[in-house]
Amino acid sequence: MPAPTLPSEQSAAALIAACGGRITRTRLAVLGILRDSAHSLSHDDIAAQLLALDVHHDRVTLYRTLDWLVEQGLAHRVSGPDRAWRFNSGRDNAGAHAHFHCDRCGHIVCLESIRPDESLALPAGYRPERAELVFHGTCPDCGRRRAEDA
Amino acid sequence: MPAPTLPSEQSAAALIAACGGRITRTRLAVLGILRDSAHSLSHDDIAAQLLALDVHHDRVTLYRTLDWLVEQGLAHRVSGPDRAWRFNSGRDNAGAHAHFHCDRCGHIVCLESIRPDESLALPAGYRPERAELVFHGTCPDCGRRRAEDA
DNA sequence: TCACTAATGCAACATTGTAGCATTTCAGCG
DNA sequence: CGCTGAAATGCTACAATGTTGCATTAGTGA
Ligand SMILES: [Mn+2]
Ligand SMILES: [Mn+2]
Ligand SMILES: [Zn+2]
Ligand SMILES: [Zn+2]
Numbered sequence: 623m624p625a626p627t628l629p630s631e632q633s634a635a636a637l638i639a640a641c642g643g644r645i646t647r648t649r650l651a652v653l654g655i656l657r658d659s660a661h662s663l664s665h666d667d668i669a670a671q672l673l674a675l676d677v678h679h680d681r682v683t684l685y686r687t688l689d690w691l692v693e694q695g696l697a698h699r700v701s702g703p704d705r706a707w708r709f710n711s712g713r714d715n716a717g718a719h720a721h722f723h724c725d726r727c728g729h730i731v732c733l734e735s736i737r738p739d740e741s742l743a744l745p746a747g748y749r750p751e752r753a754e755l756v757f758h759g760t761c762p763d764c765g766r767r768r769a770e771d772a
Numbered sequence: 773m774p775a776p777t778l779p780s781e782q783s784a785a786a787l788i789a790a791c792g793g794r795i796t797r798t799r800l801a802v803l804g805i806l807r808d809s810a811h812s813l814s815h816d817d818i819a820a821q822l823l824a825l826d827v828h829h830d831r832v833t834l835y836r837t838l839d840w841l842v843e844q845g846l847a848h849r850v851s852g853p854d855r856a857w858r859f860n861s862g863r864d865n866a867g868a869h870a871h872f873h874c875d876r877c878g879h880i881v882c883l884e885s886i887r888p889d890e891s892l893a894l895p896a897g898y899r900p901e902r903a904e905l906v907f908h909g910t911c912p913d914c915g916r917r918r919a920e921d922a
Numbered sequence: 923t924c925a926c927t928a929a930t931g932c933a934a935c936a937t938t939g940t941a942g943c944a945t946t947t948c949a950g951c952g
Numbered sequence: 953c954g955c956t957g958a959a960a961t962g963c964t965a966c967a968a969t970g971t972t973g974c975a976t977t978a979g980t981g982a
Binding site for chain 1: 851853855856870872875883885886888889892894895896897898899900901902903904905906907908909910911912915916
Binding site for chain 4: 679681682686687690705
């Protein structure tokens with residue numbers, strides 16, 4: 623019998639097809655790259671990986687591919703410190719989880735387990751609909767590396 | 773006797789001088805504009821106000837002036853949704869207070885009374901140093917305007 | 923008033939992203 | 953399979969935001 627397929631087990635091709643989109647080499651490669659990465663990737667990071675994989679593409683196509691993935695809920699976007707977006711696989715539900723930004727290596731990772739506290743009392747009149755929470759500090763990798771250096 | 777002067781009562785000129793900087797028309801005007809505004813201002817907003825005040829200036833000078841004010845702790849920066857910085861008067865201590873971003877009018881305001889919860893338990897290995905908290909939703913002005921429309 | 927140097931203005935450049943439009947390629951169909 | 957129409961791509965040009973280098977101007981203290 624076919625085991626029930628968790629979303630995380632679905633192939634990139636199946637995920638793309640399920641959205642009613644065409645399966646193209648750029649979409650396949652980009653979604654694969656995002657799903658394989660432990661941290662958020664910038665447009666530039668992804669372009670570099672595509673180059674390494676010999677997946678020819680145009681700058682604009684990559685922007686459009688990323689937009690499409692976000693629209694479809696196959697990826698989500700986090701604003702980086704350098705006014706460039708970072709991308710992660712998976713849907714975010716508009717800021718449903720917090721993110722961690724390492725000031726040493728610059729990596730941004732999703733903290734799926736932490737959701738911003740929506741119940742905070744704001745001053746009168748403010749109607750919050752969602753909250754973005756971004757921690758800054760040192761990530762586990764950089765902490766370990768620092769300990770080894772010492 | 774001279775009443776003790778609160779920082780908020782100091783003139784822009786005195787604040788600038790206290791930092792050891794020269795008092796120039798651009799610095800005076802920009803700091804004044806920031807201190808008079810109830811919400812964050814983009815580079816472009818400030819340029820428009822300078823124009824209205826007939827304070828001639830160069831684009832680059834304004835960028836440098838804003839950088840300097842932030843360096844000196846006379847202003848702080850918040851990243852907007854459109855990858856353009858917004859500026860507020862006053863020191864922020866690296867994310868010491870939360871901000872509210874109105875999705876209707878685009879205004880960003882400081883919520884001085886709300887500080888991100890630093891005590892949240894992060895996954896093992898993460899060393900947070902500060903947290904940024906940004907609420908999105910409808911601001912009091914837009915809520916009121918909407919109620920009047922109905 | 924003078925001299926020193928911080929601050930400015932200008933031109934050129936960098937980065938990140940968008941818009942329009944002709945061309946290619948995917949997916950469904952006979 | 954080979955066609956065909958629409959979706960996706962590639963290219964060029966453009967826009968927004970910010971930075972760098974360097975010559976000139978103008979605050980400041982003497
Ligand atoms: Mn995330
Ligand atoms: Mn603030
Ligand atoms: Zn790190
Ligand atoms: Zn508003």
